[in-house]
Amino acid sequence: MTLLQVRGLTKSFGGTVAVAGVDLDLSTGESVGLVGPNGAGKTTLFDCIFGQLRPDAGTIELDGRDIGGLSTWRRARLGMGRTYQRLEVFPDLSVRDHLVIALEASHTARWGRLWKDLLGLGVPSREELATVDSVLEAVGLIDVADTPVAALGLGTCRIVELARAVVARPRVLLADEPSSGLDERETAELAHLLRSLQVERAMGILLVEHDLAMVEAVVDRVVVMDLGRVVASGSFHEVMRAPAVQRAYLGSP
Amino acid sequence: MEQLLGFAVPGIPYGCAYAVFAVGLVLTYQTTGVFNFGYGAQAYASAFVFAWLVDDHAWPTWAAFVCAVAILGPVLGLLFDRLLFRRIPSANSTAKIVTGLSLLVGIPALLPVVFGNGNLVGVPSVVFNPGTVYFHLGADVPVNGTYLSAVLFTVAMLVVVVLLLRATHLGLEMRAAAESSRLLELEGVDAPRVTATAWAVSGLMAGIAGVLLAPTEVTVQAQDYVTLMVAAIAAAACAALRSMPVAALFGVLIGVVSLTAQGYLPTSSFWYSAVLPAFPFIVLVGALLFVPGLRRLGQATDPLSSVDPPLPPPAARARGREIDRIVRTGFWALLFAFVVSMLTWMPPAWETVLNQGMAYSVIFLSVTFLTGTAGQLSLAQATLAGIAAFTAGQLAIHLGLDFLAGAVLGALAASLVAGLLAVASLRLRGLGLALMTLAAALLFDVAVFPAQAVSGGTGGFALESHWLPLGLLSANGHAYFVLAFLVLAVCVGGVRLVQRGTIGRFLTAMRGSELGAAGVGVDLAWQRVLAFVLSGALAGLGGTLLAIQQTVIAPGEFNYQLSLAFVVIVVTTGVGTVEGAIQAGIGLVVLEQLLQYAPGRLQGLAFVVFALGALTYAAHPEGIVELEKRRWTERAERVLSRRHRAPAPAVTGRS
Numbered sequence: 001m002t003l004l005q006v007r008g009l010t011k012s013f014g015g016t017v018a019v020a021g022v023d024l025d026l027s028t029g030e031s032v033g034l035v036g037p038n039g040a041g042k043t044t045l046f047d048c049i050f051g052q053l054r055p056d057a058g059t060i061e062l063d064g065r066d067i068g069g070l071s072t073w074r075r076a077r078l079g080m081g082r083t084y085q086r087l088e089v090f091p092d093l094s095v096r097d098h099l100v101i102a103l104e105a106s107h108t109a110r111w112g113r114l115w116k117d118l119l120g121l122g123v124p125s126r127e128e129l130a131t132v133d134s135v136l137e138a139v140g141l142i143d144v145a146d147t148p149v150a151a152l153g154l155g156t157c158r159i160v161e162l163a164r165a166v167v168a169r170p171r172v173l174l175a176d177e178p179s180s181g182l183d184e185r186e187t188a189e190l191a192h193l194l195r196s197l198q199v200e201r202a203m204g205i206l207l208v209e210h211d212l213a214m215v216e217a218v219v220d221r222v223v224v225m226d227l228g229r230v231v232a233s234g235s236f237h238e239v240m241r242a243p244a245v246q247r248a249y250l251g252s253p
Numbered sequence: 254m255e256q257l258l259g260f261a262v263p264g265i266p267y268g269c270a271y272a273v274f275a276v277g278l279v280l281t282y283q284t285t286g287v288f289n290f291g292y293g294a295q296a297y298a299s300a301f302v303f304a305w306l307v308d309d310h311a312w313p314t315w316a317a318f319v320c321a322v323a324i325l326g327p328v329l330g331l332l333f334d335r336l337l338f339r340r341i342p343s344a345n346s347t348a349k350i351v352t353g354l355s356l357l358v359g360i361p362a363l364l365p366v367v368f369g370n371g372n373l374v375g376v377p378s379v380v381f382n383p384g385t386v387y388f389h390l391g392a393d394v395p396v397n398g399t400y401l402s403a404v405l406f407t408v409a410m411l412v413v414v415v416l417l418l419r420a421t422h423l424g425l426e427m428r429a430a431a432e433s434s435r436l437l438e439l440e441g442v443d444a445p446r447v448t449a450t451a452w453a454v455s456g457l458m459a460g461i462a463g464v465l466l467a468p469t470e471v472t473v474q475a476q477d478y479v480t481l482m483v484a485a486i487a488a489a490a491c492a493a494l495r496s497m498p499v500a501a502l503f504g505v506l507i508g509v510v511s512l513t514a515q516g517y518l519p520t521s522s523f524w525y526s527a528v529l530p531a532f533p534f535i536v537l538v539g540a541l542l543f544v545p546g547l548r549r550l551g552q553a554t555d556p557l558s559s560v561d562p563p564l565p566p567p568a569a570r571a572r573g574r575e576i577d578r579i580v581r582t583g584f585w586a587l588l589f590a591f592v593v594s595m596l597t598w599m600p601p602a603w604e605t606v607l608n609q610g611m612a613y614s615v616i617f618l619s620v621t622f623l624t625g626t627a628g629q630l631s632l633a634q635a636t637l638a639g640i641a642a643f644t645a646g647q648l649a650i651h652l653g654l655d656f657l658a659g660a661v662l663g664a665l666a667a668s669l670v671a672g673l674l675a676v677a678s679l680r681l682r683g684l685g686l687a688l689m690t691l692a693a694a695l696l697f698d699v700a701v702f703p704a705q706a707v708s709g710g711t712g713g714f715a716l717e718s719h720w721l722p723l724g725l726l727s728a729n730g731h732a733y734f735v736l737a738f739l740v741l742a743v744c745v746g747g748v749r750l751v752q753r754g755t756i757g758r759f760l761t762a763m764r765g766s767e768l769g770a771a772g773v774g775v776d777l778a779w780q781r782v783l784a785f786v787l788s789g790a791l792a793g794l795g796g797t798l799l800a801i802q803q804t805v806i807a808p809g810e811f812n813y814q815l816s817l818a819f820v821v822i823v824v825t826t827g828v829g830t831v832e833g834a835i836q837a838g839i840g841l842v843v844l845e846q847l848l849q850y851a852p853g854r855l856q857g858l859a860f861v862v863f864a865l866g867a868l869t870y871a872a873h874p875e876g877i878v879e880l881e882k883r884r885w886t887e888r889a890e891r892v893l894s895r896r897h898r899a900p901a902p903a904v905t906g907r908s
Contacts, residue, residue, distance in 0.1 A: 052768070076774035088772065090765030101762050104755050113755045114783070118747060122754020123451070165774060195849035 003028045003204045004049070004172050011044055018044040020228040021058070026172065031198055031205040033219035033236070035212070041228040042211060046174050049206075050082050051075045061171065077106055077170030081165035085208075086178040089156050091150040094175045095141055095160050098149065099132040099167045100124045106168035132167060138200075139163045139193060153184040159193065166197055172204045179211045191217040194246075200228075258394045260516030261509050268508025269403035272534070273462040274485030275492070277455060277502040280414055282494045284427035284451035287338050287349050287760040288684050291356025293482030295329050295456060297475050301364050304473045306379060307516050317832060322460035325791060334449050337340030341871040346683040348871035350630060352826050353697045359864025360812075360823045361475030364856035369854050380405065389812050406465050407683040410458060417454070419495075427451045448610030467787045479814065480889050483695055484533035489705020491536065493546035507533050530699040537692040542677065543825035547685050572886050575893055580886075595734050605802075606846045607839065612802050615744050616795030618831060619788040619822045622748050624820070625828040626757060628764025632816050633674065633694035637789045638796025640697070641667040641809025643707050646806045648721040656706065656801065664793030671789025675782040682767075694813035702808035713807025721801065737798055744791055745831050751787070753829075760784055818860060825866030825878030836878055 001055040006024040010017070018039040026032050030217055034042050039253045047053040050074040067075055068224040076082075088097060104124070116122050124132070136142040139159050144152060149160055158178055165173055166216055175194065179187040187201045198205050198218075211214045213235065215222065222239045272293065281289045304320035306312040333356070341348045343885040381387070381398030388396050417426035426447045429437045460579055467473050468480070488504035511532050517527040528535070541547055573581065603698050616638050623629050641663030652674075678689045751757050759780050762770040764791075772775050800806045822841055827833025844859040851858070866877050871879045879890035 050772070052771075072771040073774050076772055082767065082772045084772075088766040088769030092761055092765055096417045097758060098762075101758050101770075102773035105759065105770075113759075114751070117751045119322070120750055120754075122750070122756070126415050139429025161769075170309075191490070198462045216306075232543060 001028050002204070003027070003030075003063060005061040006045075007059045007060075007061075008033050009040075009045065009060065010056045011048055012056055017053070017228050020231055022225070022228070024130050024223060024230070026204040026206055028171070028204060029198070029202040030221065031195075031207065031219045033215040033222040034206060034208045035210070035222060036217060036231075037227035040225040040228075042225055043158055043176055044046065044086060044228075045225070046082070046206070046208060047175050050174055053076050073105070076168075076170075076207065077095070079169075079171035081170035081203075082173070082174040083158070083165050083176060083178050084159045085180055087161060089149045089155070089160060089164075092148060094146050094148055095152070095163075096129075096132055096136065096145040098160055099135060100128060102164045102167045103131060116163060126174060135167045138197070144151045154181045155183075155190075158182065158190065162190075162193070162197075166201065166203070169201060170203055172206065173198075175205060175207045175209075177208055177210065179209060179214050187214050188217075190214070194218050197213065224236055256389055256516075258500040259511065260513045262390060262394050262396065262400065262436075264509035265400050265505070266403040267512065268505035268844050269407040269415070269480055270466050270504075271485045271488050272357075272407050272501040272504030272509050273458070273465065274482050275488035275504040276407075276411055276414060276463060277458045277491040277870050278485060279492060279494055279497050279500045280418070280458060281451075281455040282431075282489075283418065285338065285448055285454065286332070286431040286432050288494070289333075289352030289356075289455070290350065290354065291333065291360065292353075292459055293478040294357045294360035294475070295326070295333075295459035296466070296482075297473070297478040298329060298364060298463070299326050300467040300473050300478070301368070305368050305469060306887060318464060321462050322457065326456040326458070326460025327453035328456070329458070330452035331449055333456070336708035337493075337868060338452075339445065339448065345871060347624075347628070347630060347760070348874065350687055351820065351867055351870045354632075354826075355821050355864040355867040355870075358494045358818050359861050359868075362478075362860040362864065364475075365854050366463055366861060367856055372757070386540070388560055402465060406461065407501065407505075410461065410522050411497060414454075414726040415457070415497055423447070423450065425574075450475075465571060476814070480695075482535070483691060487533045487537035487540060487692075490540035490544060490547055490688065493544050495546065495839045504538075507536060510673060517801055521748070525702065527700040531696050534692045534695040535697070537688065538696070539610070539679075541681060541685055541689045541692070546683070552832045570790070573890050573893070576886055576889050579889075595738075596731050603846070604731075606842045607801070608733055608737050608841040609802050610836070611734075611741050611839055612795055612799040614795075614835045615737075615798055616792050617789035617819060617834035617837045618748055619795065620829060621828055621834040622751075622791060622821055623784055623788035624823070625830070625833070626748075626752055626764070627760040627781070629669075629784055630820070631674075631788065632682070632691040632813065632820065633697075634685055634788070634792045634819050635796075635815035636694040636697045637671055637792035637798065637810045639702060639806075640670055640796070641793030642796040642800040642811065643702065646714060646716070646800070647707070649717075650714075655677070655722065656716065656797070657722070659720075660794065660797035660801075665792045667793030667796070668789040671792075671797040672782050673860035675785035679778050679781065682817070689817075691813065694816050698812050702811065708806065708808050711808055713803050713805055713810070716801065737747030737802070738795060740798055741835070744794060745835070748755040748831055749789070755838035756780070756783065768785065818863070821860075821867040822863045823876075824870050825863045825876055826881035829875055830879060833876055833879060 002025050004023060004024070004026040006031070009024075009087055011019040022041070022045055024032075024045075030198070034045070036042055044053065048055040051067075051070055051074070056066075059066060060078065061170055061230045062075070063076055064079070069080065090101070093101070113122070115232045133142060133145070136145050137161065141156070141159060141163060144156065149157055152160065158181075162175070162178065176246050178190055178194070182190060192209070194205065195218050197203070205218070207215065219236065222234065223230055224239055224242070224245045226244070232242040234242075274296070275842060277291055278289065279761055281287060281292060299321045302325055303317050306320060307314060308316035313337040331501035337352050341352065353429045362484065378669055380400045384397065386395040386397050395511065399569055408803055418428065426437065426442055427450070429442075430444050430447045430451065434448055435549060437444040437447065448749035465476065468476070479535050485504060488507055489500045491503040511529060514532070515525070518529065595607065598634055599607070616634060619634050619637070620631075623634075624629055645656055645659030648654040654662075674690060674693055678686050681689055688851075703707050708714065759770065759775050762775060763777055767777055796811065799810070803810065823834060826840060827838040841859060841863070844862065848855055848858055875883070
């Protein structure tokens with residue numbers, strides 16, 4: 001069943017067409033890799049899907065619902081999660097707080113919060129803390145749960161971002177170059193973690209990644225972009241043999 | 254046509270003044286990446302020194318010009334660069350704004366301390382004689398030396414600066430350094446030298462602008478330069494802080510249109526008294542709302558900004574359990590001693606001072622909540638305090654409402670205005686938001702607060718004793734202390750509860766990363782509006798408390814300059830904690846009271862002290878008081894850990 005459907009998505013910046021009429025489908029529990037050279041339009045496509053950029057044309061549907069006009073936070077509440085190429089963590093907060101915020105934001109009403117806070121009832125519930133700790137346990141962060149993320153290394157922060165993105169059980173996870181800045185061992189561990197979370201939570205994953213070993217380890221299917229267009233699509237090995245992909249990565253002979 | 258020219262020509266010096274300042278602001282922004290709030294203070298410093306040398310020490314005009322402009326201008330620019338802005342990480346836009354504000358507040362307060370108050374009247378013109386009419390436009394529109402100086406220097410400066418930036422290699426390097434000085438260094442360019450040159454040129458321009466403008470006013474006053482700079486910001490904003498010719502054009506237009514409209518509008522009309530003085534600020538609001546380039550103003554563009562080191566952790570985290578217990582015990586003991594002292598032996602003069610400190614503390618809590626917790630910078634907190642005070646006063650006058658009930662309604666009114674301001678600024682971030690709040694503060698200063706219906710005129714109005722129960726207005730007794738103490742306690746408790754609750758976590762997340770917070774489902778727009786509304790309520794309560802303490806509500810008590818000073822003061826003590834707000838409130842009034850005993854020229858020293866403190870914001874965003882608390886806590890922790898450690902075995906030699 002198609003979970004996320006993108007049709008004819010186009011985004012330009014001035015005269016530069018970053019994404020040109022892209023179609024993309026993601027099924028429940030499926031993992032799709034989005035690869036391509038720098039400047040191919042992958043992150044712009046992510047930004048459009050997640051509501052951080054407004055596309056010039058095209059539609060985006062989540063579970064059959066048109067989400068094209070919704071803001072980022074509404075898309076997150078509808079079941080989308082995201083990690084970022086450049087870390088977007090909250091430096092003053094602990095690892096546990098990151099997950100608590102994500103969990104609270106997924107279900108709390110606007111007005112109730114102020115009164116609850118003023119009455120001293122703004123602390124996370126026992127159930128919320130149990131959920132958070134179970135995710136921290138699963139991703140191996142329980143030992144640093146109370147540490148401010150400013151004190152953690154890049155690799156750990158990437159896992160914090162991932163845990164924060166999945167704690168509210170999103171149906172779609174957009175992972176933007178999660179291995180950026182990580183060494184080979186950390187990348188392999190992250191790939192394993194992503195795959196296990198995907199299987200356990202049956203979520204669809206859209207993975208933008210330059211590390212092809214990681215792509216191969218995580219995804220079921222690969223979509224290749226170049227100059228804003230989809231140039232190939234299929235299994236990892238099929239796609240890597242496609243002439244269009246070789247041209248995109250290696251240039252024309 | 255003659256009439257139109259007659260009204261428009263007197264607007265030229267003002268327009269040129271806006272243009273020169275606007276070009277200077279754009280130049281600094283384009284070449285250093287810093288929107289320099291201190292630019293007006295730089296210009297004022299040169300004008301002050303120029304007038305001081307000529308009037309008080311009878312220096313020749315040319316020698317004073319060389320000293321005040323050619324030397325002092327670039328030197329100030331170089332000092333700003335070397336000591337302040339170079340040390341601020343490129344991504345830390347809040348630190349750049351706070352540093353600029355500190356200079357804007359600190360320099361005008363420092364100059365009289367250093368040079369004395371001086372006789373700064375009738376400053377001479379550098380080139381043309383201001384009183385001489387050189388020719389006529391049309392039949393009878395005289396063009397005097399002031400107009401000629403303004404036009405000549407504006408055109409000359411614009412041409413020189415545009416040529417420097419667009420036609421020279423140094424200009425290219427300056428523009429590159431503003432984008433990323435680290436990338437420029439990777440190209441083999443001495444980026445610090447390039448940036449220093451840009452600051453020196455910018456300082457020279459500020460100096461020229463300052464000295465040129467001095468003869469257009471009767472006396473050299475800092476307030477004129479600051480107000481003029483804010484009007485110039487409108488012109489610079491219309492050019493999206495990019496094009497100097499466009500900024501200059503809008504500067505001239507603002508000046509000429511203002512004076513032309515002044516000529517045509519009836520002096521008794523609302524348009525003349527309220528809208529016209531606010532015209533530059535209305536233009537600024539319009540530019541901020543409709544010029545797309547300003548929405549992300551002041552945000553880092555440096556691709557290497559991620560290599561900046563993280564900010565230091567808050568001071569309270571250094572506290573172990575034992576120290577924490579000692580600090581808490583000490584706090585309650587101190588609080589008990591304070592209350593007992595205020596109710597028993599405290600001399601009335603000091604009780605008044607400390608009461609005022611508590612009122613300020615409530616206002617400062619609004620800065621703590623908005624900036625420290627939510628990461629939003631407002632330069633209109635004194636205005637919000639004033640809105641509440643005037644609302645309560647007018648409700649008492651017209652409806653006979655008890656002033657305390659009016660204070661609650663006043664706080665609601667301040668919340669409403671703060672909320673509307675937040676809604677209007679939803680697309681703005683960082684510097685754009687700061688400018689929007691500053692424009693709002695100025696609009697209220699010139700168009701709302703002085704209105705007869707609001708304040709009864711610039712002198713304001715006195716509170717009447719029957720408006721308040723329990724003898725709150727009486728100097729005898731402790732009723733006011735009890736009220737202020739209770740309000741402060743409730744506000745502190747409320748802020749702490751919200752900080753520790755869901756909203757506090759959401760706001761802290763938003764402060765850390767807006768993208769990250771929105772990405773997990775936090776509604777940023779709602780959180781920002783809520784932060785402004787709560788902050789407005791706090792400022793409003795503080796404003797009414799201050800009005801009761803001072804027994805008078807006057808526009809001068811709530812002007813934009815105080816809003817700027819409030820941010821600087823709270824940042825100095827610690828914007829991240831409620832203790833910081835209380836220390837700022839009490840510290841300000843105690844320092845001002847102590848300075849009453851010092852010579853007259855030192856009266857402004859309190860603002861200098863706080864401005865110096867705020868200059869350390871980039872290095873110590875937790876505030877210097879918080880920093881010292883952390884250092885002392887760490888020392889105490891070390892002493893305690895040594896005491897608790899088991900005696901080491903005897904050491905017989907080094908291994």
